[in-house]
C-alpha cells in the first residue's frame with residue numbers, strides 16, 4: 542500500500558480509501574453484513590487506513606455495520622470519515638445532536654475526518670447561517686472530531702468560496718476521467734491542493750460506469766494499449782496519477798475487486814502514467830461521452846422516491862441500453878428489475894413529477910424530465926401489457942421447475 546501525506550498535519554493516509562457506501566448483498570437482496578465486515582477487515586490488514594461512511598448510506602445501516610467491523614482492535618488501525626447531513630439540520634443544536642449520535646452509533650470515541658456532506662451553494666449558505674463554523678471549532682476543541690472538511694457537488698465559484706472560508710484540513714470531490722471539467726474538476730482539485738487541503742476523491746469510476754462491462758467502442762480503444770489493465774484499474778490509475786490527490790475512495794463489494802484495488806494501490810505513484818497512456822484515456826473519455834444518456838453516478842441521494850421509482854436503477858438501465866444496444870435483452874432486464882416481475886414496481890412511468898429528487902441530486906439532473914424520457918424510451922406503449930405477459934411467462938417457468946423430476950427421484 543502506498544501512502545500520501547495530509548499537507549497540514551503530515552499524517553499518512555492510504556491512497557486507497559474504503560467507501561462504505563456500496564456494501565455487498567446476499568442472494569436474497571439484503572445487505573450481507575458478515576461479508577462486508579470481513580472484506581473491510583481484509584483491506585485494513587493489507588494497509589487501508591481510511592474508511593468513509595455517512596448516515597445516508599444504506600438508509601442508516603452503513604454506520605452500525607462499520608461499528609461492528611471496527612471491533613476487535615480494528616478501530617485503532619483506521620481513520621473514520623463521517624458526515625453531517627445538511628438536509629437534516631434545522632438548528633445549531635441539531636449539529637451537536639447528530640454528531641453525538643454518530644459517535645455513539647460508531648462506538649468510535651471520536652470521528653477522525655468529519656465532513657459537511659454534499660455541499661451546494663444553498664446548503665452551505667444555510668449551514669453558515671446556522672453557525673456551522675463555530676460548531677466545527679467546538680467539536681475539534683472538545684475532541685469529538687479531529688479534522689474538519691467538506692464534500693461538494695456544486696459550482697466552481699462556490700467551491701472556491703468554501704475552500705477560502707475556513708481552515709479546512711481536507712475536502713472531498715468527485716473526480717474521474719469523465720469529470721475533468723464537471724463540477725470542481727481539475728481546476729478545483731488544483732485550487733484545493735494549492736491551499737494545502739488534502740483532497741479525497743469520490744466516484745473515481747462514476748458509480749461503476751467506467752468499470753466493466755464496457756461497450757465495444759471503448760473496449761477497442763483499451764485493447765490498443767500494450768499494458769494490460771482492467772477498466773477499473775485504468776480509471777483508478779488515472780486519478781492516482783494526479784499528485785494533488787490524497788485518497789481515492791472506492792466502493793468495493795467483491796473480494797476480487799478489493800484485491801485488485803489493493804494491488805494497484807501498491808504501485809500507483811503520482812505522474813506514473815506513461816505518455817502514451819494519457820491520450821488513450823482521453824479517447825476512451827470521448828467514446829463514453831458520445832454514448833451515455835444520463836449523467837447519473839448511482840449515489841442514491843435522491844432516494845427514496847415517494848412514488849416508488851428506483852431512480853438510479855432506471856437511469857442505470859437506460860444508460861446500459863445506450864451502451865449495449867440489444868433491444869429485447871434490455872427490455873427484459875428493465876421489466877425484471879423495475880417492472881415488478883421480481884420485487885415491487887419501481888419503473889420510470891410511476892414518476893409523479895414532484896421534483897423532490899431533483900433538489901438533492903448532486904449531478905443536477907432534471908430527474909422528472911429525464912424520467913419521462915426513460916419511460917418513453919424503455920417502456921413505450923403497452924407497458925402494463927408487457928409486464929403482465931412477462932409475469933405470466935415467469936410464473937409458467939416457475940411452475941415447470943416445480944414439476945417433480947422422476948429421474949432425480951430414482952437416484
Ligand code: SF4
Pocket residue numbers: 845846847848849850852891892893894895896897898899908909912
Ligand atoms: S420527481 Fe418523480 S422520481 Fe423524483 S421523487 Fe418525485 S415522483 Fe420520484
Ligand code: SF4
Pocket residue numbers: 836837838839840841842843844852853856901902903904905906908
Ligand atoms: S439521479 Fe442524481 S441523486 Fe439520484 S442516483 Fe443519480 S446522481 Fe445520485
